[in-house]
Amino acid sequence: MANRVNTKHEAWARIIKALAHPSRLFIIEELQKGERCAGDLTEMIGADASTVSKHLSVLKNAGLVADEKRANSIYYTLRCPCILDFIGCVEEVLSANAKEHANILKCCKK
Amino acid sequence: MANRVNTKHEAWARIIKALAHPSRLFIIEELQKGERCAGDLTEMIGADASTVSKHLSVLKNAGLVADEKRANSIYYTLRCPCILDFIGCVEEVLSANAKEHANILKCCKK
DNA sequence: TGGCTACTTGGCTATTTAGCCAAATATGTC
DNA sequence: GACATATTTGGCTAAATAGCCAAGTAGCCA
Numbered sequence: 323m324a325n326r327v328n329t330k331h332e333a334w335a336r337i338i339k340a341l342a343h344p345s346r347l348f349i350i351e352e353l354q355k356g357e358r359c360a361g362d363l364t365e366m367i368g369a370d371a372s373t374v375s376k377h378l379s380v381l382k383n384a385g386l387v388a389d390e391k392r393a394n395s396i397y398y399t400l401r402c403p404c405i406l407d408f409i410g411c412v413e414e415v416l417s418a419n420a421k422e423h424a425n426i427l428k429c430c431k432k
Numbered sequence: 433m434a435n436r437v438n439t440k441h442e443a444w445a446r447i448i449k450a451l452a453h454p455s456r457l458f459i460i461e462e463l464q465k466g467e468r469c470a471g472d473l474t475e476m477i478g479a480d481a482s483t484v485s486k487h488l489s490v491l492k493n494a495g496l497v498a499d500e501k502r503a504n505s506i507y508y509t510l511r512c513p514c515i516l517d518f519i520g521c522v523e524e525v526l527s528a529n530a531k532e533h534a535n536i537l538k539c540c541k542k
Numbered sequence: 543t544g545g546c547t548a549c550t551t552g553g554c555t556a557t558t559t560a561g562c563c564a565a566a567t568a569t570g571t572c
Numbered sequence: 573g574a575c576a577t578a579t580t581t582g583g584c585t586a587a588a589t590a591g592c593c594a595a596g597t598a599g600c601c602a
Contacts, residue, residue: 418495482593
């Protein structure tokens with residue numbers, strides 16, 4: 323009886339891992355507004371271009387974004403807009419955490 | 433002009449990182465069905481008890497699960513059921529990836 | 543108290559990841 | 573072709589993470 327953790331969970335984890343970084347979440351959020359090229363994102367993030375490029379390739383390998391070369395820039399777009407819903411859920415967790423934290427403080431004050 | 437990646441994105445990333453592991457996703461999926469104690473999960477996962485315990489504490493620190501001690505077992509429950517929706521979105525990405533992959537194969541065959 | 547079961551913590555190693563710099567590649571212009 | 577711009581790739585180091593084993597803690601029962 324063991325190892326009910328399987329390929330499905332590994333596939334999920336691969337996608338989720340690709341999302342698990344502040345800069346990459348910023349990119350996702352920005353792409354929600356429309357396509358952006360690597361240079362735009364690099365400037366907004368304020369890190370080395372190579373670093374941002376690697377973040378973009380992580381997102382691309384996970385299938386979260388698509389890229390298209392036009393002129394001498396590469397434009398990135400979101401492939402599955404549903405990712406925002408997911409962020410909504412994360413916000414829900416965060417606000418639940420904040421509420422609980424506030425309760426603990428209130429309780430200690432008494 | 434830089435560093436529009438901020439605390440919000442870091443907070444998101446912390447939660448998402450907690451989800452980004454096959455065993456932890458298995459735990460989330462299992463808890464969806466109802467509470468489970470650490471021992472049950474350990475047996476199902478088939479890893480060392482200390483390993484599973486650490487996964488549970490990662491989930492707990494992120495505020496994703498809650499624990500309750502009863503008798504000499506510790507029972508874990510999901511704190512925000514919306515996490516499942518999020519997994520729905522991950523599945524959507526995976527099926528989009530599969531479809532694209534199939535198209536590439538089809539195209540090469542011609 | 544002593545011993546049992548259930549779980550967590552500490553300590554260690556191996557692996558993965560993030561970030562920078564420097565170098566390579568690709569496109570567009572003169 | 574030479575050169576500029578935009579982006580990626582390779583190489584390296586520092587930091588984070590996963591996993592095991594061994595030791596510690598906590599509740600229960602005799």
